[in-house]
Amino acid sequence: MSLQDYAKLLRARWLTVLVTTIIGVLAAVSITLFTTPLYKASTGLFVSTTSSGSVAEIYQGNLFSQQRVLSYTQLIMGENLAQRTIDKLNLDMTPDSLQARVKASARSDTVLIDVDVVDESPVRARDIANALSDEFVVMIHDLETPTGGGLPDSRVVVEQRASVPDEPVTPRTALNIVLGLTVGLILGIGLAILRGLLDNTVKSRETIEEITGASLVGSIPYDKERRKEAAITFDSDNSPIAEEFRKLRTNLQFLAVDNPPRVIVVTSSMPAEGKTTTAINIALALAESEHDVVLVGGDMRRPKLEDYLGLIEEVGFSTVLAGRASLDDTLQQTRFPRLTVLASGAIPPNPSELLGSLAAKKVLNDLRAKFDYVVIDSSPLLAVTDGAILAACADGVLVVARFGATKREHLAQAVGSLDDVGARLLGAVFTMTPVRGGGSYSYYGTYGEKQAPRPVPPVDSTAATPSLHRSVIIPEPAANGCERVEPSSP
Ligand SMILES: Nc1ncnc2c1ncn2[C@@H]1O[C@H](COP(=O)(O)OP(=O)(O)O)[C@@H](O)[C@H]1O
Ligand SMILES: [Mg+2]
Known part of the structure; x- marks a missing residue:
């Protein structure tokens, strides 16, 4: 590691250094206070x-x-x-x-x-x-x-002869505080460097692109408002997070100019990495640019989509797949123009089976025919196969990694499981990137300015373009036998 890397590492972990230094000073102060003056x-x-x-x-x-x-x-x-x-x-x-x-x-x-x-x-x-x-x-x-x-x-x-001393000789307050500060600072720097060296989470464009073999197509900043309200009101919002979703939308449309992916699965390795929130806002960003979009609740195990959007959860994808309702009856209009939702439906005992069924493919084909874009929220890839099954049937997959939380090996395993089913990786998305301070070194300033996402050829292309990036290799019939449907332009 170069000196510059250490500086970045310290900047990223300034809070550790600060807290340890404060603890050092507090320890010195309390030692001083508890020492009997002599x-x-x-x-x-x-x-x-x-x-x-x-x-x-x-x-x-x-x-x-x-x-x-x-x-x-x-x-x-x-x-x-x-x-x-x-x-x-x-x-x-x-x-x-x-x-x-x-x-x-x-x-x-x-x-x-x-x-x-x-x-x-x-x-x-x-x-x-x-x-x-x-x-x-x-x-x-x-x-x-x-x-x-x-x-x-x-x-x-x-x-x-001796006289009465005015000042005690111990404790030496100033010396103790200087010592506490120095020791705290040294320990803090040591701890920060150690934590940085042991950190195996994904934190930079280079790392995420290297692991996924796909381009970073979006970097969604952390926005505490999203904890209360997942959906961004795009028509009145020009906040950084809204802008990032707009950039992501543009990148998606540029990925394969002739034949842009229309059925897109949003997935990740583990829970709580921001899949559902990201899927909702990608759908809203697409709806903002005058496209009819349907958002599908593909996570049948821990459905959150309906909760985040204030919709009915019980009737949806699983209900249609079980043959208990028609697709048209289960689609829910939202308060957002051009955004329709197919909720996940009542939690079934066998989500993988349902999602791998022919009925599921038919539902996705019907949705493709009705809407310009089908955005599918999904389960984490390392927990269950549901996400991979959906991915195999879609035009492409966006793999989400939570900045500084998703482990490198987990992301690699997730991409491996997508590979296994022949899913087409459109790109990687960082979620919850730090807004300022430490994280800024990794991504901001390069995204969208110096580097545009690498183009992905249309789905029906058969030419295997030689490239380092997996995203350009178009999978032949998916491993799980998912019949690929040739997309038509929206
Ligand atoms: N960009 C963001 N900024 C702040 N919090 C976010 C952001 N994206 C997601 N979250 C929060 O992170 C948590 C997990 O997000 P969620 O979308 O449910 O993840 P997943 O679908 O991967 O389990 C939720 O509490 C959500 O509000
Ligand atoms: Mg979710």
Whole structure:
């Protein structure tokens, strides 16, 4: 992957990066809030020898003090001095816990010792630091005084006393937040790249065209309005999604100029990829350009078409196939001009059998004769064979893939099952593409501008045009024996 690919990947997953960074900052803030503030009070001790006299003696004495200093730091942090300080201040703590709060360090090549005491209370930190230093002075006096009496060999002076600290030393709010931000950002970028590398969904024109072997003929943007109302009101709607359906309509009409496909199945690999919504709006877009269109509910297992359009579900395709009603009686007029619907009908126990029957072919032929276009909604191809059976009887199939959700292998299997029945793939359609942000890299800006969909020869063409694209190879009699009906121009 090139650097540019990583940049695209990050742009597509900016939300992951943002959320992880926010979590990092929130974690830092909560750690900061839950950390008990500690205050540090410090004193400075000066160690000297009592020797005086010649320069050499002073020099010797100084060296002696420097060596002493190292032992003194250990004594300051020792148990003995801790106990003496506790006794003096009447503290309610063990020597161990006091020792843990004291740190003494010698400044190199000097006779100075820094004593730091940390405590939850700033006043107590100061008191302990001062009392401990005072006790140390006394302790050293006792220790360094020769047994026989006389002047001690070394003495310690509190050169700087502790004062009450204003600011706590921990937590370090700014540092914690910067750390939280950095760690969150790094984790977010890592997570985004990992998710991107593991992502096997279809997200680009190249991928969808490579897998299907057909051109991308439409890219339908995500439009939250469609969740409430599947049908677009084309005569008053110039929204991006309406424009995309118009482009898709034009592409369909250009696919085979001499003999455009008129019976079109809309299918996909899995449920909820936008088949029904897309079928409805392709039909409406065709109706908008003055064509009589019938929309057929070919999904007899989970019919949604009627629900989306507010029509009667119980009487339709399955009812006609079962011989319980005539086609004319079951066709429903819609509130949209030039759009008629043949609902899926009552859910039958054997949809595949019904759809593969001669009666089904006859119904489709009758519809072809009555209407300019027959748009068929269908079941997902990986779940049941219904979609493939319908596809074999149609002039062509539009295979739908939901952007960033349809898995590559599922799409490949779906196309394979269409191949198996000799269905004619007209093109691929992306649904629910991101409107802005990450997804835009894959498709927008190329579709319809630089690249027109590859033309598909008319259905009755027998010449096998050599091409990489499957869509140009016209299937001979379909594998399931579906009798192909030669389409006539609308
Ligand atoms: N372009 C779109 N923008 C937003 N939501 C959509 C779009 N197309 C479909 N949906 C929604 O996605 C869900 C599945 O769509 P549907 O057409 O029923 O898919 P399928 O027929 O493949 O099961 C529905 O809730 C539908 O409203
Ligand atoms: Mg559906």
